[in-house]
Amino acid sequence: MTTRRDILIGSGAIAAASTLPAPAVLGQAKPRVVVIGGGAGGVTAAKYIARDSEKKIAVTLIEENPNYQTCFHSNLFLGGFRDYASILHDYAKLPGHGVDVARARAQVIDRDKKQVVLADGRRIAYDRVVVSPGIDLKYDSVPGWGKEHEERMPHAWKPGAQTRLLKRRLDAVPNGGVIVMIAPPNPFRCPPGPYERISMFAHVLKRTGKTKSKIFIIDPKESFSKQALFQEGWDKHYKGLVEWLGPKVHDGVKSVDSKTGTVVTGFETYKNCALVNVIPAQMAGAIARDSGLANQTGYCPILPESMKSALDTNVFVLGDSTIAGDMPKSAFSANSQAKVAAMTIRGELIGARTFPARYANTCWSLIETEDTVKVGGAYEAKEGKITASSTFISRTGETAELRKQTQAENMGWYAGIIEDMFG
């Protein structure tokens, strides 16, 4: 039940509960934007709208967690290339840009009333809402595996405790132990991510002398991102350690048993595995689906000129939960999409100048120490979708010097996007 007192209208209510200075003039009708989700899309959108509107728009960011662990570079944590603290960030500097950070869980969007409903029943009115919840896992997509098995067979495809659990489990694999990764079907968060993770698994085994171990990838896809580059790298650095099996070979995962560490495929049964990393099928985050923003694919259709939901003109959807045409589901993409949404929203609410949408993405993958590859592109709104205007990918056989430079670029990008989001 919602009482009248619980219905928060205007810009004072949430602000009063947090550290943001009170609005300049009480009762002044200031347009309000609510941003749901404190990740690469949401944080960027909130900061850009608040900062560039010079306080003419009230911006509230709703995020339930006190910190943000980046999924990007979490593989480098698994491989021992970064410590955990270095991939953990907080929202402390956002109020300085005019963003009111509300620590709460957003439950659903009441689109008819233009209100975001929080898990505790409170409501926040909006003129525009930005939805950037990331992905949810389809726990029923791997036979025999579900949420109740994620401790024994971690996914680590959403950040936090699962990332640290996978690191502990990886470090505990004995020499001769078998690792199986069940890779996800398209479309999923971070297309090169599973294969960079495999590289980090192999790096740890090699570095700790566990060369009798073996890593199997059971993949539902016939091919994967940067495949030639990864396979060249595995052959060069981790010969005999990594074996990739496509669907024609393994004929699908028939069942898994988390108690015995067993993975049964149509081709082979892997018993007593030291580590099984199940990365299941994915879909848009719950709030996007529950608010009627997703279609039958489980993801959200958007207008490529603006990142507006194709289903509601007051709603913008960003990042992994969207159907973003040629753009992959990456933090870089979400950050880029957020800037287009922020510009459009400032244009609509306070008449700021707008320009044609431009998007960019690059995904770096570390294969072995100082051996990094990249893929990316520039994108525009064309033919009703976000369309690549130009793309690039690292080549096989590149020099060690170039790969080392690419890794330096990777580290520079991480520092850059963190500064862009949280600085």
Next chain:
Amino acid sequence: MRDGKRIASASAALLAFFILAGWPGRAFTGTFRGDKALGEYLASECVTCHQKSGRQVGGVPAIVGWPEDQFLAVMHAYQKGDRENPIMRTIAGQFKEDELLALAAYFGSLKPQR
């Protein structure tokens, strides 16, 4: 990294500024022709990697406070393929001349923070 770098005007005032501000805290005091507001929007694509503060981290160089002609020269070098980095070839390749001028105006207006 810094090839093609030229200083547009070597007036005494400018030199004095460089001395006072120190490397790399130099700023361009000449004029820019580009649309700075357009540049600010387009620059949002750049600042995912290149920090607005001018801080250089890892393999991503600082690009703030450059003179217009230097900014153009570097971007043209990527467009023509004289410079190798495929990301920068892709990014530079999509910009028209007025957009490059806009970017030069925006980044040129920023002062490196130290």
